[in-house]
Amino acid sequence: MTKTSVPFFHRPKVVPFVFLTPFLIIFLVFRVWAVIQAVVLSFQKVQGVGSTEWTGVGNYQFLFNDPTFYKALFNTAYYTTGTLILLIIIPLTLAALLYSGLVKKAGVFRTVLFLPVLTSLVVVGVVFSLILSPGGLLNSWLGLVGIPAQRWLETADLAIPAMLIIATWRWTGLNMIYFTSGLANISRDLYDAAAIDGASGLQRFFYITVPLLRPIIIFVMTLTLIGGFQLFVEPFILWSGGASPGQGGLSIVVFLYRTAFTSFNLGYASTIGVVLALIIMVLSLVQLRLFGFFKKEA
């Protein structure tokens, strides 16, 4: 069979691209082109769709002098740092305990702890509005152990702690699954050998489990970091539209959303988006480097 006799769509050089084309079209239009547009818009003043004016780095200058941006950045960084601690330590500990065989019906507990992952963040927000309300369940339980009632959602300084409580409930089960799948890949022999050498449970956890789970821990940390900086739905629901007291729950994305769809300042909102993307990319790379993720490949 000569090459020319092969129909166009069956040529070896064409076939892969036939499969790729639908994905690539959507990808190029709605991601690549959108990213380019976002960068272009970030240098413009846009009042509504259609009327644009080139302002150079004006938006960026304004952003770096905008106290609201720094407030949002601080809140978001605070929240993300909190989740990086809580959502690694708690799920890792729980996953290891459930995997140890010391807990009966471990599968049932894994299921129960996973259920919050299924819920819409909108639903999470409304349920916790009740639980965290002044006369709500959390305060009444804290009262049992002698902690005075807090106005969780009406106090600026408690906004992020409140959202960290919610995040722990919502995401623990998901990160546990990642860690459990990692644990399943660690050879039992290592633990047996360590036990024979007299290593305690804790020693085995810190000298076998944690080092061997390192790639998964880094992966989960990266996801948590990226997710943390994209905080939006929780503050949007908890303080209808994200108008939290003293801007205590103002996240970067809420700031972006309000700039775009309350003030209709689409250019400035794009600037916020570009800066957010840069922050996330730089921090993810720094984090991956810090934990030596690139060394392994080299």
Added chain:
Amino acid sequence: MDASLARREQITELTIGSHRWQRTLGKVILTTVFIALGIAFIIPFYWMVISSIRSPERIFADASKLLPTEVTLISYQNLFSEQNFGHWYLNSMIIAFGFATVAVTLCTLAAYPLARFDFPFRNTIFFTILASQMLPFHLLLIPLFMMMVNFKLIDTYLGVILPLAAHPFGLFYMRQYMLSLSNDVLDAARVDGASEYQVFLQVVLPLVRPAIGTLFILFSLEGWNDLLWPLIVLRSDEKFTLAVGIAGLLGIYRPRWDLVMSAAFLATFPIVILFLFMQKQFVAGISSLGTGIEK
């Protein structure tokens, strides 16, 4: 604090495994701790249910009471009589399944050549798509919104579904799965004279069915739960999804907490039931993402 320390020491001792009774005691203590934890995790679900059957004016007043003073289904009645709740439900289903169908199709098609063919720019294409996962969706929000206006896709299902359908994670997952297929089966079909398209349809697709199922579940969940993008695209009340509708009930001057709680319950309940039936696929999908990065 003391309790958890004691618990840790308990485990330490136990896992050395000297005395059987110590091991048993440790198991009992740990199981008790996990039962308490489990209850704490179930409570918000219980609160959803219990608040939805309280009389509307008692929802906040009784917010710390474990049992309702009186049970009423008035919230559910009002939800259906005052709001377009039936529409919201249907819209959420259309968008969840529509999104999952389009996204899974695109990902499965594109993953095949990326996993099984050698062609120029293969790795460049794959890693560019993968790297784009790192970009926050919010960067794209404004340009996508303007595109929707220009394409006249505002307030349409397609406008909600299409922009997010080229899903980098879905592609990664599918490619990972297809890499594990054996070459022999595919080559056997080729020797028998099957074209590449027949190989894909008749050999590859049946083999990757579990992965398709998993992705479909994960994408449906994503479509069902998403708020931000549908909030921006959808404008008219009868086009709203559940998430947008519920958020809307809070946005008006007097939040309708009674309606919100019953809507929240009805939006969550079927997902939880489905999960309990298809737990394996859910969990398999998520774990394979975690272990995938090790390879």
